[in-house]
Amino acid sequence: MYKSLADAIAEAERQGCRLADVALAAEARDQGRKTEDIRAALKRALDVMRGAIEKGNEGDLKSASGLVGGDAAKLRVGRGPLAETAFRDILTRALAVQEVNAAMGVIVAAPTAGGAGVLPAVLTGLAKAKNVPDERVVDALATAGLIGAVVAERASLSGAEGGCQAETGAAAGMAAGAATEMLGGTPKQAGHAVALTMQGMLGLVCDPLGGLVELPCVFRNATGSAMAMAGIEMAMAGIEFAIPVDEVIDVMGEIGREMDVRYRETAGGGLAATPTGRRLAKERLYQIKRSEG
Protein backbone atom coordinates (compact mmCIF):
# COMPACT_ATOMS: atom_id res chain seq x y z
CA MET A 1 0.00 0.00 0.00
CA TYR A 2 1.08 3.60 -0.47
CA LYS A 3 3.03 5.43 2.21
CA SER A 4 2.28 8.85 0.79
CA LEU A 5 -1.02 10.31 -0.41
CA ALA A 6 0.92 12.60 -2.76
CA ASP A 7 2.34 9.50 -4.47
CA ALA A 8 -1.09 7.89 -4.75
CA ILE A 9 -2.61 11.10 -6.14
CA ALA A 10 0.24 11.44 -8.67
CA GLU A 11 -0.27 7.82 -9.75
CA ALA A 12 -4.03 8.32 -10.19
CA GLU A 13 -3.39 11.47 -12.24
CA ARG A 14 -0.81 9.69 -14.39
CA GLN A 15 -3.24 6.85 -15.14
CA GLY A 16 -6.26 9.15 -15.41
CA CYS A 17 -8.13 7.10 -12.83
CA ARG A 18 -9.50 7.53 -9.31
CA LEU A 19 -7.78 6.95 -5.97
CA ALA A 20 -10.17 4.02 -5.50
CA ASP A 21 -8.66 2.27 -8.56
CA VAL A 22 -5.12 2.95 -7.38
CA ALA A 23 -6.01 1.60 -3.90
CA LEU A 24 -7.63 -1.59 -5.23
CA ALA A 25 -4.70 -2.27 -7.58
CA ALA A 26 -2.14 -1.79 -4.79
CA GLU A 27 -4.10 -4.04 -2.41
CA ALA A 28 -4.43 -6.77 -5.08
CA ARG A 29 -0.68 -6.58 -5.73
CA ASP A 30 0.43 -6.44 -2.05
CA GLN A 31 -1.87 -9.12 -0.70
CA GLY A 32 -2.04 -11.39 -3.75
CA ARG A 33 -5.82 -11.07 -3.89
CA LYS A 34 -8.29 -10.69 -6.72
CA THR A 35 -9.87 -7.23 -7.00
CA GLU A 36 -13.34 -8.79 -7.01
CA ASP A 37 -12.59 -10.52 -3.68
CA ILE A 38 -11.41 -7.24 -2.14
CA ARG A 39 -14.57 -5.51 -3.40
CA ALA A 40 -16.69 -8.35 -1.99
CA ALA A 41 -15.04 -7.92 1.44
CA LEU A 42 -15.67 -4.16 1.30
CA LYS A 43 -19.31 -4.80 0.32
CA ARG A 44 -19.69 -7.05 3.37
CA ALA A 45 -18.23 -4.23 5.50
CA LEU A 46 -20.77 -1.82 3.99
CA ASP A 47 -23.60 -4.23 4.87
CA VAL A 48 -22.39 -4.49 8.49
CA MET A 49 -22.15 -0.67 8.64
CA ARG A 50 -25.75 -0.30 7.46
CA GLY A 51 -26.87 -2.98 9.92
CA ALA A 52 -25.27 -1.08 12.79
CA ILE A 53 -26.93 2.19 11.71
CA GLU A 54 -30.30 0.47 11.63
CA LYS A 55 -29.80 -1.14 15.02
CA GLY A 56 -28.60 2.09 16.61
CA ASN A 57 -31.56 4.02 15.21
CA GLU A 58 -33.98 1.77 17.06
CA GLY A 59 -32.85 3.59 20.18
CA ASP A 60 -33.18 0.86 22.80
CA LEU A 61 -29.44 0.30 23.32
CA LYS A 62 -27.56 0.98 26.53
CA SER A 63 -23.81 0.77 26.98
CA ALA A 64 -22.16 -1.39 29.64
CA SER A 65 -22.14 1.52 32.09
CA GLY A 66 -25.44 3.00 30.98
CA LEU A 67 -23.66 6.31 30.25
CA VAL A 68 -24.63 6.36 26.56
CA GLY A 69 -27.38 5.02 24.32
CA GLY A 70 -30.67 6.22 22.88
CA ASP A 71 -29.38 9.57 21.61
CA ALA A 72 -29.40 8.65 17.91
CA ALA A 73 -33.15 8.07 18.18
CA LYS A 74 -33.51 11.45 19.92
CA LEU A 75 -31.52 13.33 17.26
CA ARG A 76 -33.47 11.68 14.45
CA VAL A 77 -36.66 13.47 15.49
CA GLY A 78 -35.07 16.59 16.99
CA ARG A 79 -36.21 20.10 16.08
CA GLY A 80 -32.89 21.87 15.64
CA PRO A 81 -31.98 24.05 12.66
CA LEU A 82 -30.66 21.05 10.71
CA ALA A 83 -33.90 19.06 10.92
CA GLU A 84 -34.74 17.23 7.68
CA THR A 85 -31.27 17.84 6.23
CA ALA A 86 -28.74 15.26 5.02
CA PHE A 87 -26.27 16.84 7.46
CA ARG A 88 -28.47 15.99 10.43
CA ASP A 89 -29.08 12.51 9.05
CA ILE A 90 -25.31 12.00 8.94
CA LEU A 91 -24.86 13.13 12.56
CA THR A 92 -27.63 10.69 13.57
CA ARG A 93 -25.97 7.80 11.74
CA ALA A 94 -22.66 8.50 13.47
CA LEU A 95 -24.32 8.36 16.91
CA ALA A 96 -26.20 5.18 15.95
CA VAL A 97 -23.08 3.19 15.00
CA GLN A 98 -21.16 4.35 18.04
CA GLU A 99 -24.03 3.49 20.39
CA VAL A 100 -24.02 -0.03 18.95
CA ASN A 101 -20.26 -0.20 19.49
CA ALA A 102 -20.52 0.93 23.10
CA ALA A 103 -23.12 -1.79 23.70
CA MET A 104 -20.64 -4.44 22.45
CA GLY A 105 -22.59 -4.87 19.24
CA VAL A 106 -21.08 -5.75 15.85
CA ILE A 107 -19.51 -2.88 13.88
CA VAL A 108 -16.73 -2.36 11.34
CA ALA A 109 -13.60 -0.81 12.83
CA ALA A 110 -12.90 1.96 10.33
CA PRO A 111 -10.14 2.60 11.12
CA THR A 112 -10.82 1.77 14.78
CA ALA A 113 -13.89 0.90 16.81
CA GLY A 114 -13.74 4.19 18.72
CA GLY A 115 -14.00 6.09 15.43
CA ALA A 116 -16.24 3.59 13.68
CA GLY A 117 -19.22 5.91 13.29
CA VAL A 118 -17.74 8.62 11.06
CA LEU A 119 -17.05 6.75 7.81
CA PRO A 120 -20.37 4.87 7.59
CA ALA A 121 -22.28 8.01 8.55
CA VAL A 122 -20.69 10.29 5.96
CA LEU A 123 -20.60 7.75 3.11
CA THR A 124 -24.03 6.15 3.52
CA GLY A 125 -25.66 9.46 4.44
CA LEU A 126 -24.29 11.25 1.37
CA ALA A 127 -24.96 8.20 -0.84
CA LYS A 128 -28.61 8.31 0.20
CA ALA A 129 -28.91 12.07 -0.26
CA LYS A 130 -27.21 12.05 -3.67
CA ASN A 131 -28.48 8.66 -4.96
CA VAL A 132 -25.03 7.12 -5.22
CA PRO A 133 -25.15 3.42 -6.21
CA ASP A 134 -23.61 0.86 -3.83
CA GLU A 135 -20.80 0.09 -6.27
CA ARG A 136 -19.52 3.66 -5.88
CA VAL A 137 -19.83 3.49 -2.10
CA VAL A 138 -17.68 0.34 -2.15
CA ASP A 139 -15.12 2.27 -4.25
CA ALA A 140 -15.23 5.02 -1.64
CA LEU A 141 -14.43 2.47 1.08
CA ALA A 142 -11.33 1.51 -0.90
CA THR A 143 -10.29 5.18 -1.11
CA ALA A 144 -10.90 5.53 2.63
CA GLY A 145 -8.76 2.44 3.26
CA LEU A 146 -5.91 3.93 1.24
CA ILE A 147 -6.05 7.18 3.25
CA GLY A 148 -6.17 5.24 6.52
CA ALA A 149 -3.23 3.06 5.49
CA VAL A 150 -1.14 6.17 4.81
CA VAL A 151 -2.07 7.56 8.25
CA ALA A 152 -1.15 4.21 9.84
CA GLU A 153 2.26 4.26 8.12
CA ARG A 154 3.12 7.91 8.73
CA ALA A 155 1.42 8.61 12.06
CA SER A 156 -0.84 6.31 14.07
CA LEU A 157 -4.42 5.06 14.27
CA SER A 158 -4.31 4.33 17.97
CA GLY A 159 -5.76 6.62 20.64
CA ALA A 160 -3.29 5.14 23.12
CA GLU A 161 -0.46 6.33 20.87
CA GLY A 162 -1.79 9.50 19.30
CA GLY A 163 -4.95 10.65 21.06
CA CYS A 164 -8.40 11.04 19.51
CA GLN A 165 -6.90 12.90 16.52
CA ALA A 166 -5.51 9.49 15.50
CA GLU A 167 -8.91 7.79 15.77
CA THR A 168 -11.86 10.10 14.98
CA GLY A 169 -9.41 12.51 13.34
CA ALA A 170 -8.14 9.84 10.98
CA ALA A 171 -11.70 8.59 10.42
CA ALA A 172 -12.86 12.08 9.50
CA GLY A 173 -9.96 12.51 7.07
CA MET A 174 -10.73 9.14 5.48
CA ALA A 175 -14.43 9.97 5.19
CA ALA A 176 -13.74 13.40 3.70
CA GLY A 177 -11.33 12.18 1.03
CA ALA A 178 -13.47 9.17 0.14
CA ALA A 179 -16.74 11.13 -0.04
CA THR A 180 -15.16 13.90 -2.11
CA GLU A 181 -14.12 11.34 -4.71
CA MET A 182 -17.46 9.49 -4.46
CA LEU A 183 -19.28 12.71 -5.31
CA GLY A 184 -17.13 13.40 -8.37
CA GLY A 185 -14.16 15.28 -6.92
CA THR A 186 -10.69 14.75 -8.42
CA PRO A 187 -7.94 12.82 -6.58
CA LYS A 188 -6.29 16.16 -5.86
CA GLN A 189 -9.50 17.55 -4.36
CA ALA A 190 -9.84 14.40 -2.28
CA GLY A 191 -6.33 15.03 -0.92
CA HIS A 192 -7.25 18.60 0.02
CA ALA A 193 -10.45 17.34 1.67
CA VAL A 194 -8.31 15.07 3.89
CA ALA A 195 -5.98 17.95 4.79
CA LEU A 196 -8.78 20.47 5.35
CA THR A 197 -10.54 18.02 7.67
CA MET A 198 -7.56 16.71 9.61
CA GLN A 199 -6.19 20.21 10.28
CA GLY A 200 -9.36 20.77 12.27
CA MET A 201 -8.83 17.66 14.38
CA LEU A 202 -5.14 18.24 15.26
CA GLY A 203 -4.37 18.02 18.95
CA LEU A 204 -7.65 16.34 19.90
CA VAL A 205 -7.06 14.30 23.04
CA CYS A 206 -8.41 10.83 23.90
CA ASP A 207 -10.11 11.27 27.27
CA PRO A 208 -12.87 8.71 27.77
CA LEU A 209 -14.58 8.53 31.16
CA GLY A 210 -13.29 5.53 33.05
CA GLY A 211 -11.44 4.44 29.92
CA LEU A 212 -14.72 3.27 28.38
CA VAL A 213 -15.32 3.86 24.67
CA GLU A 214 -18.52 5.67 25.51
CA LEU A 215 -18.25 9.30 26.63
CA PRO A 216 -17.24 11.44 24.78
CA CYS A 217 -16.51 8.88 22.01
CA VAL A 218 -20.11 8.56 20.86
CA PHE A 219 -20.43 12.33 20.43
CA ARG A 220 -16.94 12.78 19.00
CA ASN A 221 -18.08 10.60 16.10
CA ALA A 222 -20.88 13.07 15.36
CA THR A 223 -18.65 16.14 15.68
CA GLY A 224 -15.93 14.35 13.66
CA SER A 225 -18.49 13.72 10.91
CA ALA A 226 -19.34 17.42 10.94
CA MET A 227 -15.65 18.23 10.50
CA ALA A 228 -15.51 15.85 7.51
CA MET A 229 -18.53 17.59 5.97
CA ALA A 230 -16.75 20.93 6.30
CA GLY A 231 -13.66 19.49 4.61
CA ILE A 232 -15.71 17.99 1.75
CA GLU A 233 -17.62 21.21 1.18
CA MET A 234 -14.46 23.33 1.06
CA ALA A 235 -12.48 20.92 -1.14
CA MET A 236 -15.30 20.51 -3.65
CA ALA A 237 -15.51 24.29 -3.94
CA GLY A 238 -11.91 24.19 -5.14
CA ILE A 239 -10.35 25.41 -1.90
CA GLU A 240 -6.78 24.18 -1.48
CA PHE A 241 -4.94 23.75 1.82
CA ALA A 242 -1.41 25.16 1.63
CA ILE A 243 0.24 22.48 3.81
CA PRO A 244 0.51 19.23 1.79
CA VAL A 245 -1.71 16.45 3.11
CA ASP A 246 1.24 14.13 3.92
CA GLU A 247 2.74 16.86 6.11
CA VAL A 248 -0.58 17.34 7.91
CA ILE A 249 -0.60 13.59 8.63
CA ASP A 250 3.05 13.68 9.76
CA VAL A 251 2.38 16.50 12.19
CA MET A 252 -0.61 14.65 13.60
CA GLY A 253 1.80 11.81 14.41
CA GLU A 254 4.30 14.25 15.94
CA ILE A 255 1.68 15.91 18.13
CA GLY A 256 0.53 12.44 19.22
CA ARG A 257 4.02 11.40 20.26
CA GLU A 258 4.44 14.57 22.31
CA MET A 259 1.01 14.30 23.90
CA ASP A 260 1.13 13.58 27.63
CA VAL A 261 0.12 10.03 28.49
CA ARG A 262 -2.88 11.42 30.43
CA TYR A 263 -4.42 12.37 27.08
CA ARG A 264 -3.86 9.04 25.38
CA GLU A 265 -6.75 6.79 26.33
CA THR A 266 -5.62 6.38 29.94
CA ALA A 267 -8.55 8.28 31.49
CA GLY A 268 -5.98 10.40 33.36
CA GLY A 269 -6.80 13.76 31.79
CA GLY A 270 -9.31 15.78 29.78
CA LEU A 271 -13.03 15.13 30.30
CA ALA A 272 -12.21 11.89 32.13
CA ALA A 273 -10.42 13.86 34.86
CA THR A 274 -13.08 16.53 35.43
CA PRO A 275 -14.82 16.29 38.81
CA THR A 276 -17.99 14.96 37.18
CA GLY A 277 -16.01 12.71 34.85
CA ARG A 278 -14.26 11.08 37.78
CA ARG A 279 -17.45 10.72 39.80
CA LEU A 280 -19.44 9.17 36.92
CA ALA A 281 -16.61 6.79 36.06
CA LYS A 282 -16.36 5.59 39.64
CA GLU A 283 -20.10 5.04 39.99
CA ARG A 284 -20.54 3.38 36.62
CA LEU A 285 -17.52 1.11 36.78
CA TYR A 286 -18.77 -0.09 40.13
CA GLN A 287 -22.12 -0.82 38.50
CA ILE A 288 -20.49 -2.82 35.71
CA LYS A 289 -18.61 -4.96 38.21
CA ARG A 290 -21.72 -5.51 40.29
CA SER A 291 -23.90 -6.42 37.28
CA GLU A 292 -21.37 -9.01 36.19
CA GLY A 293 -21.23 -10.50 39.64
Place this chain on the structure above:
Amino acid sequence: MVSLLDIIGPVMVGPSSSHTAGACRIGLLARCLIGGTPERGVLQLHGSFARTGEGHGTDKALVAGLLGFRPDDEKIRTALQIAEREGLDYRFEKTTIADAAHPNTVRVTVERGDTTATLLGSSLGAGRILIHEIDGYPVEVTGNLETLVLVAEDRKGSIARITSILAEHDVNIATLRLTRKERGGDAFIVIECDEHPDAGALAEIRGLDWVRWARSLDRVSGGG
Protein backbone atom coordinates in the same frame (compact mmCIF):
# COMPACT_ATOMS: atom_id res chain seq x y z
CA MET B 1 2.45 -4.25 5.18
CA VAL B 2 -0.84 -2.51 5.95
CA SER B 3 -3.86 -4.01 4.18
CA LEU B 4 -6.94 -1.99 3.14
CA LEU B 5 -9.04 -4.61 4.88
CA ASP B 6 -7.24 -3.98 8.16
CA ILE B 7 -8.22 -0.33 7.89
CA ILE B 8 -11.82 -0.97 6.74
CA GLY B 9 -12.20 -3.75 9.25
CA PRO B 10 -12.22 -5.95 11.10
CA VAL B 11 -15.91 -6.60 11.50
CA MET B 12 -15.90 -6.89 15.25
CA VAL B 13 -17.74 -6.76 18.53
CA GLY B 14 -17.17 -3.34 20.15
CA PRO B 15 -16.10 -1.28 21.87
CA SER B 16 -12.36 -0.96 21.00
CA SER B 17 -10.37 -2.30 18.04
CA SER B 18 -7.12 -2.25 20.01
CA HIS B 19 -8.48 -3.27 23.41
CA THR B 20 -11.16 -5.71 22.21
CA ALA B 21 -10.45 -7.04 18.68
CA GLY B 22 -6.64 -6.90 18.96
CA ALA B 23 -6.76 -8.49 22.40
CA CYS B 24 -8.96 -11.29 21.05
CA ARG B 25 -6.42 -11.96 18.27
CA ILE B 26 -3.53 -12.17 20.75
CA GLY B 27 -5.60 -14.68 22.76
CA LEU B 28 -6.26 -16.71 19.60
CA LEU B 29 -2.53 -16.97 18.84
CA ALA B 30 -1.75 -18.03 22.42
CA ARG B 31 -4.36 -20.77 22.04
CA CYS B 32 -2.73 -21.95 18.80
CA LEU B 33 0.63 -22.28 20.57
CA ILE B 34 -0.76 -25.04 22.78
CA GLY B 35 -3.14 -26.51 20.23
CA GLY B 36 -6.45 -25.80 21.94
CA THR B 37 -8.27 -24.25 24.88
CA PRO B 38 -5.88 -23.92 27.82
CA GLU B 39 -6.65 -25.28 31.27
CA ARG B 40 -4.83 -22.36 32.84
CA GLY B 41 -4.01 -18.88 31.62
CA VAL B 42 -2.14 -16.01 33.27
CA LEU B 43 -2.61 -12.68 31.55
CA GLN B 44 -0.23 -9.91 32.58
CA LEU B 45 -1.51 -6.55 31.40
CA HIS B 46 0.81 -3.61 30.77
CA GLY B 47 0.18 0.10 30.18
CA SER B 48 -3.21 1.06 28.81
CA PHE B 49 -4.29 -2.59 28.80
CA ALA B 50 -3.80 -2.54 32.57
CA ARG B 51 -5.27 0.91 33.16
CA THR B 52 -8.39 0.83 30.97
CA GLY B 53 -8.70 -2.80 29.92
CA GLU B 54 -11.69 -3.63 32.08
CA GLY B 55 -13.85 -0.86 30.62
CA HIS B 56 -12.94 -1.91 27.09
CA GLY B 57 -13.70 -5.57 27.62
CA THR B 58 -10.00 -6.47 27.16
CA ASP B 59 -10.37 -9.20 29.79
CA LYS B 60 -13.37 -10.71 27.99
CA ALA B 61 -11.68 -10.45 24.60
CA LEU B 62 -8.39 -12.08 25.67
CA VAL B 63 -10.26 -14.95 27.30
CA ALA B 64 -12.55 -15.21 24.23
CA GLY B 65 -9.44 -15.62 22.08
CA LEU B 66 -8.16 -18.37 24.37
CA LEU B 67 -11.54 -20.07 23.91
CA GLY B 68 -11.18 -19.83 20.12
CA PHE B 69 -13.74 -17.07 19.45
CA ARG B 70 -12.95 -14.65 16.61
CA PRO B 71 -13.26 -10.85 17.03
CA ASP B 72 -16.73 -10.74 15.40
CA ASP B 73 -18.20 -13.42 17.67
CA GLU B 74 -20.92 -11.99 19.93
CA LYS B 75 -20.04 -14.64 22.51
CA ILE B 76 -17.14 -12.33 23.50
CA ARG B 77 -19.65 -10.51 25.73
CA THR B 78 -20.08 -13.57 27.94
CA ALA B 79 -16.60 -15.10 27.48
CA LEU B 80 -15.73 -15.00 31.19
CA GLN B 81 -18.78 -17.06 32.11
CA ILE B 82 -18.14 -19.47 29.22
CA ALA B 83 -14.53 -19.91 30.41
CA GLU B 84 -15.80 -20.96 33.82
CA ARG B 85 -18.12 -23.53 32.25
CA GLU B 86 -15.35 -24.90 30.02
CA GLY B 87 -12.84 -25.23 32.83
CA LEU B 88 -10.47 -22.49 31.72
CA ASP B 89 -8.87 -21.16 34.88
CA TYR B 90 -7.69 -17.62 34.08
CA ARG B 91 -6.01 -14.95 36.16
CA PHE B 92 -5.26 -11.31 35.34
CA GLU B 93 -2.33 -9.35 36.72
CA LYS B 94 -1.43 -5.71 36.24
CA THR B 95 2.26 -5.22 35.63
CA THR B 96 4.93 -3.07 33.97
CA ILE B 97 6.72 -5.13 31.34
CA ALA B 98 9.37 -2.73 30.07
CA ASP B 99 9.64 1.00 29.68
CA ALA B 100 9.73 0.71 25.91
CA ALA B 101 6.82 -1.71 25.60
CA HIS B 102 3.88 -0.52 23.49
CA PRO B 103 1.07 0.88 25.69
CA ASN B 104 -1.26 -2.00 24.81
CA THR B 105 0.86 -4.99 25.72
CA VAL B 106 0.11 -8.30 27.40
CA ARG B 107 2.15 -11.32 28.40
CA VAL B 108 0.09 -14.50 28.13
CA THR B 109 1.16 -17.76 29.74
CA VAL B 110 -1.00 -20.76 28.94
CA GLU B 111 -1.00 -24.41 29.99
CA ARG B 112 -2.75 -27.37 28.43
CA GLY B 113 -1.88 -30.87 29.61
CA ASP B 114 1.91 -30.88 29.80
CA THR B 115 2.29 -28.12 27.19
CA THR B 116 2.97 -24.57 28.26
CA ALA B 117 3.72 -21.46 26.25
CA THR B 118 4.31 -17.78 26.87
CA LEU B 119 3.93 -14.97 24.42
CA LEU B 120 4.38 -11.23 24.58
CA GLY B 121 2.04 -9.35 22.28
CA SER B 122 0.99 -5.77 21.56
CA SER B 123 -2.14 -4.39 19.99
CA LEU B 124 -1.01 -1.64 17.61
CA GLY B 125 -4.35 -0.01 16.81
CA ALA B 126 -7.10 -0.75 14.29
CA GLY B 127 -7.01 -4.37 15.43
CA ARG B 128 -3.45 -4.98 14.18
CA ILE B 129 -1.22 -6.96 16.51
CA LEU B 130 2.44 -7.90 16.86
CA ILE B 131 3.81 -10.83 18.85
CA HIS B 132 7.30 -9.81 20.01
CA GLU B 133 8.33 -12.85 21.95
CA ILE B 134 7.43 -16.54 22.18
CA ASP B 135 8.89 -18.53 25.08
CA GLY B 136 11.55 -15.85 25.53
CA TYR B 137 12.68 -15.91 21.88
CA PRO B 138 12.37 -12.64 19.95
CA VAL B 139 9.92 -12.99 17.04
CA GLU B 140 7.78 -10.75 14.82
CA VAL B 141 4.46 -12.46 14.21
CA THR B 142 1.58 -10.35 12.90
CA GLY B 143 -1.01 -13.07 12.39
CA ASN B 144 -1.55 -11.73 8.86
CA LEU B 145 -0.31 -15.01 7.39
CA GLU B 146 -0.31 -18.66 8.34
CA THR B 147 2.67 -19.06 10.64
CA LEU B 148 4.75 -22.06 11.65
CA VAL B 149 6.69 -21.83 14.89
CA LEU B 150 9.24 -24.45 15.79
CA VAL B 151 12.10 -25.14 18.16
CA ALA B 152 14.87 -27.33 16.81
CA GLU B 153 18.41 -28.32 17.62
CA ASP B 154 20.83 -25.82 16.10
CA ARG B 155 22.31 -27.98 13.35
CA LYS B 156 23.40 -27.68 9.73
CA GLY B 157 20.81 -28.23 7.02
CA SER B 158 17.77 -27.92 9.28
CA ILE B 159 16.26 -25.05 7.30
CA ALA B 160 16.81 -26.88 4.00
CA ARG B 161 14.99 -29.95 5.28
CA ILE B 162 12.05 -28.00 6.65
CA THR B 163 11.63 -25.80 3.60
CA SER B 164 11.70 -28.83 1.31
CA ILE B 165 8.93 -30.50 3.34
CA LEU B 166 6.85 -27.32 2.96
CA ALA B 167 7.55 -27.21 -0.78
CA GLU B 168 6.47 -30.85 -1.13
CA HIS B 169 3.20 -29.90 0.54
CA ASP B 170 2.73 -26.99 -1.86
CA VAL B 171 3.30 -24.28 0.76
CA ASN B 172 5.04 -21.09 -0.31
CA ILE B 173 7.19 -19.29 2.26
CA ALA B 174 6.67 -15.55 2.70
CA THR B 175 9.16 -14.86 5.51
CA LEU B 176 11.55 -16.97 7.55
CA ARG B 177 13.45 -16.05 10.69
CA LEU B 178 15.80 -18.12 12.79
CA THR B 179 17.07 -17.02 16.18
CA ARG B 180 19.03 -18.77 18.88
CA LYS B 181 20.14 -17.85 22.35
CA GLU B 182 23.61 -19.42 22.01
CA ARG B 183 25.72 -21.39 19.53
CA GLY B 184 24.73 -25.05 19.60
CA GLY B 185 21.66 -24.21 21.70
CA ASP B 186 18.07 -24.51 20.50
CA ALA B 187 17.12 -22.61 17.37
CA PHE B 188 13.76 -20.89 17.24
CA ILE B 189 12.31 -20.77 13.72
CA VAL B 190 9.31 -18.70 12.59
CA ILE B 191 8.04 -19.26 9.06
CA GLU B 192 5.20 -17.21 7.60
CA CYS B 193 3.46 -19.02 4.74
CA ASP B 194 1.07 -18.02 1.96
CA GLU B 195 -0.86 -21.28 2.29
CA HIS B 196 -2.03 -23.17 5.36
CA PRO B 197 0.47 -25.98 6.05
CA ASP B 198 -1.70 -29.13 6.15
CA ALA B 199 -1.63 -31.65 9.00
CA GLY B 200 0.65 -33.91 6.94
CA ALA B 201 3.31 -31.21 6.60
CA LEU B 202 3.19 -30.46 10.31
CA ALA B 203 3.35 -34.17 11.21
CA GLU B 204 6.36 -34.67 8.95
CA ILE B 205 8.18 -31.71 10.51
CA ARG B 206 7.34 -32.92 14.02
CA GLY B 207 8.61 -36.35 13.05
CA LEU B 208 12.15 -35.03 12.53
CA ASP B 209 14.06 -36.23 15.56
CA TRP B 210 15.89 -32.92 15.98
CA VAL B 211 12.65 -30.87 16.04
CA ARG B 212 11.60 -30.51 19.66
CA TRP B 213 8.34 -28.73 19.13
CA ALA B 214 6.31 -27.34 16.22
CA ARG B 215 3.00 -25.48 16.04
CA SER B 216 0.93 -23.92 13.32
CA LEU B 217 -0.58 -20.51 14.13
CA ASP B 218 -3.76 -19.55 12.30
CA ARG B 219 -4.09 -16.42 10.26
CA VAL B 220 -6.03 -14.15 12.62
CA SER B 221 -5.68 -10.77 10.86
CA GLY B 222 -5.42 -9.39 7.37
CA GLY B 223 -9.08 -9.00 6.44
CA GLY B 224 -11.62 -11.78 6.06
